Amino acid sequence: MWDLIIKNGRILTMDSSKELNKSLLIKDGLIADIVENSIAEKLDACRVVDAEGLVVMPGIVDCHTHLCEYATQGVHQTVGKSQKMAAVSNFLDCLKSGITTLGEHILGHPVLSTTIEELKETASQTALTVKFATGTCCVGTEPLSYTSAIRPGSSLTQDDFDDAHYAGLAAASDFPGENIFITATVANLPVHLVPNGGKRIFDSDDINKIVKIFHSLGKKIGAHIEGAENIKMFLDANGDVIHHGHGAEPQQYHEIAGKNVPLVATPHGGTSSPPNSPEEIYQALKAGVTVAISSDSYLPVHPEAVGMEGIELVGPKDLFKVCKPTFEYLHERGVSKVDCLKMITTNAAKVMDLDAEIGVISRLKKADIILCKGIPVFDFTDTDSVVMVIKDGVVEIDKN
Numbered sequence: 383m384w385d386l387i388i389k390n391g392r393i394l395t396m397d398s399s400k401e402l403n404k405s406l407l408i409k410d411g412l413i414a415d416i417v418e419n420s421i422a423e424k425l426d427a428c429r430v431v432d433a434e435g436l437v438v439m440p441g442i443v444d445c446h447t448h449l450c451e452y453a454t455q456g457v458h459q460t461v462g463k464s465q466k467m468a469a470v471s472n473f474l475d476c477l478k479s480g481i482t483t484l485g486e487h488i489l490g491h492p493v494l495s496t497t498i499e500e501l502k503e504t505a506s507q508t509a510l511t512v513k514f515a516t517g518t519c520c521v522g523t524e525p526l527s528y529t530s531a532i533r534p535g536s537s538l539t540q541d542d543f544d545d546a547h548y549a550g551l552a553a554a555s556d557f558p559g560e561n562i563f564i565t566a567t568v569a570n571l572p573v574h575l576v577p578n579g580g581k582r583i584f585d586s587d588d589i590n591k592i593v594k595i596f597h598s599l600g601k602k603i604g605a606h607i608e609g610a611e612n613i614k615m616f617l618d619a620n621g622d623v624i625h626h627g628h629g630a631e632p633q634q635y636h637e638i639a640g641k642n643v644p645l646v647a648t649p650h651g652g653t654s655s656p657p658n659s660p661e662e663i664y665q666a667l668k669a670g671v672t673v674a675i676s677s678d679s680y681l682p683v684h685p686e687a688v689g690m691e692g693i694e695l696v697g698p699k700d701l702f703k704v705c706k707p708t709f710e711y712l713h714e715r716g717v718s719k720v721d722c723l724k725m726i727t728t729n730a731a732k733v734m735d736l737d738a739e740i741g742v743i744s745r746l747k748k749a750d751i752i753l754c755k756g757i758p759v760f761d762f763t764d765t766d767s768v769v770m771v772i773k774d775g776v777v778e779i780d781k782n
């Protein structure tokens with residue numbers, strides 16, 4: 383007896399560009415087998431879903447979000463204990479949008495004081511897989527303002543960040559996210575409030591030291607970076623993942639690929655520089671860089687973002703819209719639809735070191751699966767077209 387059978391679907395496995403018209407047999411939260419539809423017809427299951435006409439693909443992975451801190455205050459205006467309720471509300475928006483795994487960032491906040499342990503506990507009670515990256519944040523106000531994941535509810539200065547502090551951050555971090563801001567962020571603030579947005583706040587000695595602290599504790603490190611020179615400093619220090627990477631020079635993508643450093647692109651904004659254009663993402667892919675695209679939610683759209691007319695603030699529901707200009711540009715130049723979709727599945731899973739478990743549909747991977755009325759981004763960008771979301775083999779969202 384199988385727990386769940388999904389039959390007759392148009393399966394996008396992500397490890398082949400061809401659609402597979404077969405059935406998925408699910409047991410104990412895993413994809414146990416992929417069989418011919420005629421064989422599945424004869425099998426018993428607790429639940430059978432007929433996916434005739436629907437695209438069946440891995441759950442979406444958004445590897446860079448801020449849904450537990452800034453988006454709880456910014457979107458839900460919560461400041462006290464209800465921060466956790468707001469986080470859960472944001473998580474539910476993710477699940478309803480087809481996102482089954484999140485790379486969430488905890489950077490500290492001057493007002494919100496819920497600890498990272500409490501936020502991890504809150505996330506663990508939801509159906510989503512949520513991994514947490516812990517970081518320090520520097521906002522480009524005048525003077526600069528600093529926060530840290532391990533000192534929530536405090537405004538800090540750079541003097542608060544000694545080696546022990548970085549060791550504490552590394553110990554608490556689940557994956558290489560924005561663990562440090564090499565350049566001050568504009569955050570979600572209007573330009574006139576962040577005159578120091580994009581300003582470099584670490585020199586190469588600092589970056590080398592912090593990377594070594596993370597590596598000595600067996601942790602990879604990622605960074606929020608804009609500007610070619612800053613990207614070079616992080617690569618030279620053997621940093622592991624570049625977030626944003628706005629303003630990279632075309633030839634740098636070869637060096638990024640050579641060092642096997644993934645790029646988490648945010649084509650809608652996130653730094654003071656113009657964001658990753660479709661052409662730049664194409665150059666990165668051609669150079670062999672593992673590129674993921676993330677929503678960085680919630681994030682306002684940069685005025686120079688390509689093809690984002692009509693979107694103001696990007697949340698989990700808008701990830702497909704953020705991908706559309708890039709995916710269409712790439713597909714016109716011969717990149718397959720599946721290779722485009724890898725940026726929000728397989729490659730995003732790689733950034734979080736979860737690619738052994740999720741991101742493709744194959745035997746013994748987690749049964750994190752979405753059923754859609756067409757191919758996401760190419761055929762639709764509204765999340766109502768994600769009609770079913772299955773997490774760990776359980777139907778969690780059913781819009782039928």
Ligand SMILES: [Zn+2]
Pocket residue numbers: 446447448487560652678
């Ligand atoms: Zn971010």
